[in-house]
Amino acid sequence: MADPERNTVSPWKLLPKVELHLHLEGSVWPQDVRELARRNHLPSAELPAKAFARQFQYSDFPGFLLAFKSVTEHLCQPRDYAWVAGRLMDRLGAQSVIYAEIFISGGVILKQRKPLDEIVEAVCEVTRTDGPGKGTEVNWILDITRQFGRKLAEEVVDAAIRLRAAGLDNLVGVGMGGDENSIEANEFKHALGRAREAGLRITIHAGEVAGPNSIWEALDILKAERIGHGLAARQDERLMRHLAEKSILLECALTSNVKTGALQRIEDHPLKHFLRSGLAVSLNTDDPALFSTDLEKEYDLAETALGFTREDFVSMNRSALEHSFTSPGSRASLLELFERRLSSPQL
Numbered sequence: 617m618a619d620p621e622r623n624t625v626s627p628w629k630l631l632p633k634v635e636l637h638l639h640l641e642g643s644v645w646p647q648d649v650r651e652l653a654r655r656n657h658l659p660s661a662e663l664p665a666k667a668f669a670r671q672f673q674y675s676d677f678p679g680f681l682l683a684f685k686s687v688t689e690h691l692c693q694p695r696d697y698a699w700v701a702g703r704l705m706d707r708l709g710a711q712s713v714i715y716a717e718i719f720i721s722g723g724v725i726l727k728q729r730k731p732l733d734e735i736v737e738a739v740c741e742v743t744r745t746d747g748p749g750k751g752t753e754v755n756w757i758l759d760i761t762r763q764f765g766r767k768l769a770e771e772v773v774d775a776a777i778r779l780r781a782a783g784l785d786n787l788v789g790v791g792m793g794g795d796e797n798s799i800e801a802n803e804f805k806h807a808l809g810r811a812r813e814a815g816l817r818i819t820i821h822a823g824e825v826a827g828p829n830s831i832w833e834a835l836d837i838l839k840a841e842r843i844g845h846g847l848a849a850r851q852d853e854r855l856m857r858h859l860a861e862k863s864i865l866l867e868c869a870l871t872s873n874v875k876t877g878a879l880q881r882i883e884d885h886p887l888k889h890f891l892r893s894g895l896a897v898s899l900n901t902d903d904p905a906l907f908s909t910d911l912e913k914e915y916d917l918a919e920t921a922l923g924f925t926r927e928d929f930v931s932m933n934r935s936a937l938e939h940s941f942t943s944p945g946s947r948a949s950l951l952e953l954f955e956r957r958l959s960s961p962q963l
């Protein structure tokens with residue numbers, strides 16, 4: 617399904633792309649949330665259109681987290697999650713996304729007392745089955761919600777280890793999102809250490825609304841292999857050098873940072889500075905439905921506001937594949953597909 621707000625075709629539509637930072641729950645467009653309200657006979661189904669839309673409006677980061685929560689309250693059963701995962705696959709395929717890693721919020725699912733294992737199994741099944749036909753290979757990352765604290769984080773990791781041991785090999789990692797300023801990193805050291813020992817890969821949202829110290833803690837204490845956003849890295853030269861030397865990829869998103877108030881303007885985004893400084897970066901949508909964006913729009917913005925060229929996009933996407941959490945065999949096939957698509961006469 618096309619983005620309802622898009623009137624023109626992006627020049628980057630056919631460019632093969634990789635998305636490493638994308639939340640399933642933030643990818644449910646309002647019309648689909650409305651459909652879920654109807655299917656699940658929720659009181660919000662009776663709301664007039666304007667009042668319904670108001671649930672997803674916000675002006676700052678805490679407001680955004682509430683809008684995210686409103687979406688999750690419409691995802692009642694495993695089949696709802698599976699349905700929205702299928703809708704997202706359609707969108708990714710239409711934007712030439714050849715590989716995506718998608719977060720699913722284990723913390724929120726447990727907090728809302730929904731059946732986490734069945735939900736994760738359902739979404740993994742959808743992307744495994746639909747991936748080849750829709751053109752996007754997908755792996756999943758189970759996300760801890762930071763402000764829910766240590767106990768729930770341990771339970772999210774328990775589930776990830778259990779599901780992985782049961783053969784769910786497209787669940788590749790554990791992440792942590794939510795309110796970065798809520799609880800210190802040390803509280804999650806044990807849980808993430810267990811995830812790492814079980815072979816799960818680690819990515820942490822850090823330096824999005826907090827300073828460089830939050831990124832240092834994600835690296836030193838939680839052993840993050842990638843950082844979600846990492847905006848604050850530009851304030852710390854030593855950190856910039858460390859990220860480059862250790863080849864830690866920053867999963868960046870432009871519209872997201874402006875809509876949550878982390879940045880005033882897209883032009884202020886350090887993505888190009890990171891790339892020119894030798895850091896590994898990727899460009900992502902984060903929560904496309906909640907931010908009214910898609911990956912093509914993010915590429916358009918990177919070109920017009922930050923001066924990105926085709927070469928920049930190509931090197932960034934190669935790097936994203938190299939820093940993906942997929943298996944070595946899958947990475948090699950994807951890199952080959954990426955180069956083949958680049959040499960297509962349509963590009």
Ligand SMILES: [Zn+2]
Binds near residue numbers: 637639793821902
């Ligand atoms: Zn995120």
